[in-house]
Amino acid sequence: MTGPLLLLGVLSAAGGLINIPELYHGNAWLHHWLEPITQASTPLLPAVPLSTSTEWLLVGIAVAVAVVGIVGAWQLLKPQALVPARSAPEERGFARLLRNKWYVDEIYDALIVRPLVWLSREVLWKQVDQRAIDGAAVNGAARGARALGWANRWLQTGQVGVYVTAFVVGVLLILWRAMS
Amino acid sequence: MYARWVLTALLTWPLLAGLVVLLLPARLAKYVALGASLVEFAISVPLWWTFAPAGGMQFVADHTWIAAWGIHFTVGLDGISLFLVLLTTFLMPLSILGSWSYITKRETGFYTLLLVLTTGMIGVFVALDLFLFYVMWEVMLIPMYFIIGVWGGDNRLYAAIKFFIYTFFGSLLMLVAILVLYLHAGQATGVYSFSYAYLLSNAKDLGPVAWWLFGAFFLAFAIKVPMFPLHTWLPDAHVEAPTAGSVILAGVLLKMGTYGFLRFALPFFPAVALNQSVQLVIVVLSLIGIIYGGLVAMVQPDFKKLIAYSSVAHLGFVMLGIWALTLQSVQGALLIMINHGVSTGALFFLAGMIYERRHSRLIEAYGGIARVVPLFAAILTIVSLSSIALPGTNGFVGEFLVLLGSFRTYPIATALATTGVIVAAAYLLTALQRVIYNPLTNPENEKLPDLTPRELAVLIPLLVGILWVGIYPKPFLQRMEPAARALIEQMKPNAASTAGQP
Numbered sequence: 001m002t003g004p005l006l007l008l009g010v011l012s013a014a015g016g017l018i019n020i021p022e023l024y025h026g027n028a029w030l031h032h033w034l035e036p037i038t039q040a041s042t043p044l045l046p047a048v049p050l051s052t053s054t055e056w057l058l059v060g061i062a063v064a065v066a067v068v069g070i071v072g073a074w075q076l077l078k079p080q081a082l083v084p085a086r087s088a089p090e091e092r093g094f095a096r097l098l099r100n101k102w103y104v105d106e107i108y109d110a111l112i113v114r115p116l117v118w119l120s121r122e123v124l125w126k127q128v129d130q131r132a133i134d135g136a137a138v139n140g141a142a143r144g145a146r147a148l149g150w151a152n153r154w155l156q157t158g159q160v161g162v163y164v165t166a167f168v169v170g171v172l173l174i175l176w177r178a179m180s
Numbered sequence: 181m182y183a184r185w186v187l188t189a190l191l192t193w194p195l196l197a198g199l200v201v202l203l204l205p206a207r208l209a210k211y212v213a214l215g216a217s218l219v220e221f222a223i224s225v226p227l228w229w230t231f232a233p234a235g236g237m238q239f240v241a242d243h244t245w246i247a248a249w250g251i252h253f254t255v256g257l258d259g260i261s262l263f264l265v266l267l268t269t270f271l272m273p274l275s276i277l278g279s280w281s282y283i284t285k286r287e288t289g290f291y292t293l294l295l296v297l298t299t300g301m302i303g304v305f306v307a308l309d310l311f312l313f314y315v316m317w318e319v320m321l322i323p324m325y326f327i328i329g330v331w332g333g334d335n336r337l338y339a340a341i342k343f344f345i346y347t348f349f350g351s352l353l354m355l356v357a358i359l360v361l362y363l364h365a366g367q368a369t370g371v372y373s374f375s376y377a378y379l380l381s382n383a384k385d386l387g388p389v390a391w392w393l394f395g396a397f398f399l400a401f402a403i404k405v406p407m408f409p410l411h412t413w414l415p416d417a418h419v420e421a422p423t424a425g426s427v428i429l430a431g432v433l434l435k436m437g438t439y440g441f442l443r444f445a446l447p448f449f450p451a452v453a454l455n456q457s458v459q460l461v462i463v464v465l466s467l468i469g470i471i472y473g474g475l476v477a478m479v480q481p482d483f484k485k486l487i488a489y490s491s492v493a494h495l496g497f498v499m500l501g502i503w504a505l506t507l508q509s510v511q512g513a514l515l516i517m518i519n520h521g522v523s524t525g526a527l528f529f530l531a532g533m534i535y536e537r538r539h540s541r542l543i544e545a546y547g548g549i550a551r552v553v554p555l556f557a558a559i560l561t562i563v564s565l566s567s568i569a570l571p572g573t574n575g576f577v578g579e580f581l582v583l584l585g586s587f588r589t590y591p592i593a594t595a596l597a598t599t600g601v602i603v604a605a606a607y608l609l610t611a612l613q614r615v616i617y618n619p620l621t622n623p624e625n626e627k628l629p630d631l632t633p634r635e636l637a638v639l640i641p642l643l644v645g646i647l648w649v650g651i652y653p654k655p656f657l658q659r660m661e662p663a664a665r666a667l668i669e670q671m672k673p674n675a676a677s678t679a680g681q682p
Contacts, residue, residue: 040507121479129476134412138342 023055182226183239187255187306189223190265191299199297206288210280213291217273220298224269231262234662237308250362250373256306259663260442260514261305263656264435267521268301270641275424278529278638282423282536283331285380290331293323294424301432305439310358311374317351317436324425324433332420339413339420346403346413350646354400357393361448364389383448394449394458401445404437405495407462408469418488419541423532426484430491431521431529438498438517442510442667446502450542450671453503462503463593469496471596474603477525478610482541486611490567493600494520500590500597501582505671509585510664511657516578518656519566519649523575526563526642530556533635534615537628548620553630557616559639564608566646569601574649 020026091099100106155166197216201209232238240256257265276294283290300320307313321344327654329340357376365382366372373379386393403410413432418426446453453459473492480486494516501513535541550557566573569580579601587594620626631639649656 116475117479120475124472125476125479128472129412133409136408138346138412142345 021055021059022050023052023059182230184241186223186227187239187257187302187408188241190269190302191222191255191306193220193223194298194302196293198292201288201292201295203290203537206286209291210283213295214273214276217269217276221269221273223267223431224236227257227262227266229554231257231259231659234658236662236666237519240308245309249311249458250366250371250375251311251425252309252373252375254375255303255306255313256308257306257313258666259660260439260667262659263514263518264305264439265302267435267518268298268432270645271427271489271521271525272298274525274529274638274641276426276632278427278532279422279424279560280634286330290327293326294428295521297323297327297428301428301436304436308376309374310361310376310379310444313376314351314355314358317354320433320436321351324429327423327425328412328417331422334420335416336420339416342413343417346410350400350403353396357396359394360389369445374417380447386449390449390452394445394452397445397448401437401440402465404440405434405499406437406492407465407495407499408472408492411469411473411492414491415485418491418528419482419484423528423535426487426528426532427456427525430487431525434491434495435517435521438495438502438513441499441502442514446667447670454505454671457628459503462499463590466496466499466503467593467596468602469493471603474607478603478607480607481543483531483543483611483615484528484541486543486607487524487531490604490607491520491524493604494524494567497579497582497597497600500586500593503669504586504589504594506585506588507661507664507668508581509589510667511660512578512581512583512585514660514664515574515649515653515656516582517576519574519646522562522642522645522649523567523573526559526639526646527567528637529635529642530560530563534628538624543614546615546625547618548616548623548624549618549628551620552625552628555636556633559631559643560616562643562646564612566650568604568608572647572650574646574653577649577653579600588611 019030020030090096097103155162188190194216197212197219200216201212205211230239237256237258240254243253245251245253272294276291279290279294297320300316300318300323303316304313304320307316325340325344328343329336332339346553356582361379361383362372362374364386365379368382368385369617371378383390399410403413406414415430418429421429470493473489477486477489477493498513498516498520501509501516504510531541538545542547562573566575568577569575583594583598586597
């Protein structure tokens with residue numbers, strides 16, 4: 001883990017250097033990232049002048065939080081007494097609940113992930129997309145066109161008699177329309 | 181000087197090169213095609229510098245084609261089409277290089293069609309004569325039909341015919357609408373012309389006909405985008421097409437739909453497009469595209485199909501941004517069009533590269549290959565993150581702008597659309613986990629070779645694009661801004677003065 005942590009440390013420092021507080025006469029490069037898109041909104045942003053003491057206070061709080069975190073973790077965990085997870089005794093009671101992160105992942109999985117995946121796969125994809133839209137509407141239109149052609153196929157028998165009959169019926173119909 | 185011949189050259193050069201490829205032996209086809217597409221790219225690059233953002237239509241060339249019917253060969257470029265042309269010329273050499281070992285049969289035909297397709301695609305983006313536009317629209321359809329139908333996967337014929345009939349259906353309706361516009365203007369003024377500017381200025385007083393015409397254009401473009409529920413040709417076509425076909429389909433062809441809305445459907449029929457009910461329908465369909473597309477992508481077992489459905493979601497953002505008609509949302513939509521071409525193009529290249537090694541597109545066929553092919557895994561991760569729209573990548577800038585800009589016009593729809601970003605993370609990160617992490621269980625994956633220098637040459641330009649737009653989008657946004665502003669002013673003359681202000 002040391003390698004990745006080193007890398008992340010360097011990147012964090014780089015991230016911080018993009019916007020150095022005014023306290024250290026820094027640059028606010030990040031402010032200009034999305035120009036000229038943010039041009040319209042820039043004048044609307046309230047300019048908050050920070051006093052030097054406020055900045056020192058903020059820096060101080062950030063450092064204090066980090067120090068408390070490091071010292072607190074050191075005190076609680078006692079690194080010299082830690083053993084590898086495999087040989088550690090199994091947690092009981094509240095510790096077990098904590099070890100399983102309050103079962104948040106499991107609850108989330110059961111309440112949101114599984115129903116959503118089921119809905120997406122069984123309803124949206126298989127029923128709506130494949131069956132209704134693609135099957136009934138899109139390929140249904142193709143089948144409909146083919147059925148229409150197939151149904152009208154008997155008109156094209158190649159037998160002159162059929163054509164003549166149809167012709168005579170047509171002529172009679174037109175005559176009948178014209179007479180009435 | 182350059183301004184006068186550049187677009188004509190971009191249109192004729194690929195055709196000439198295609199002819200040369202036809203005449204040469206098949207083993208030379210890919211070299212000639214690659215060379216020709218690199219020259220094409222080189223011709224197009226100075227557009228970037230010589231383009232004047234505030235100059236409106238430029239690089240215009242106008243020649244009489246069929247004088248009797250008022251048909252001209254008119255081409256031009258503005259801030260909307262500039263990037264689409266550059267995206268096309270940028271993706272073509274990569275597509276050819278990416279097909280190097282993938283296409284092994286009938287190479288002559290394949291590379292000729294790719295070159296003809298280039299002309300068709302650029303033609304669609306630069307045509308300023310509606311007849312020429314229609315011709316180019318069809319010119320690009322035919323090569324793609326053959327590319328899918330001949331060099332595609334197992335189910336290629338079904339996919340190719342579906343793609344063709346579906347798109348053709350829409351484009352024929354569009355042809356009817358173009359003819360009606362032509363006759364309407366001709367009868368009103370006595371001058372018959374297909375010129376874009378002329379028809380645009382005479383598209384008023386259409387009355388209720390405008391609704392039918394808008395409907396015809398809408399169908400043609402909505403199929404191409406594709407908008408829900410007209411999208412089902414897309415997963416089939418994307419999956420069955422060979423790598424280069426999928427890249428071009430996703431990268432360029434889908435943008436023709438959104439481009440058509442920006443160039444034709446909106447400016448010609450502003451009253452219909454901004455009608456309350458029409459707005460409602462389009463926003464709801466875009467929203468369904470974003471969320472539904474993402475959810476369906478999440479459960480796809482096939483990696484290429486996952487990417488295909490993710491395109492439905494991305495293009496939903498573009499449609500939302502276009503219809504919201506604020507400066508940020510339109511610029512964001514234009515940017516997503518470019519980003520999607522680069523990121524989804526890269527995803528399809530990666531899917532094709534791993535397919536060439538293992539001959540499976542199924543996500544479950546992989547797992548744990550990060551150790552075996554670290555370069556592939558690293559690039560797949562970066563590209564996936566850009567498709568999810570992680571800050572620092574191109575995807576973020578585009579989606580952020582669309583959401584920011586659309587919120588003013590459609591607050592509720594935009595709030596719902598943000599869930600699409602979360603769904604994108606869900607489907608791409610789980611896919612990533614199942615492909616390159618997790619334990620390596622399949623012994624066939626143990627000896628996969630990593631990316632070759634040729635494959636890196638395909639992917640690195642795309643990675644540069646992803647990071648460039650992500651970190652410094654200003655040069656892109658600056659060149660788009662006047663065109664986006666002009667569109668908004670055209671659509672909402674009253675809102676023009678406040679278009680840029682919140």
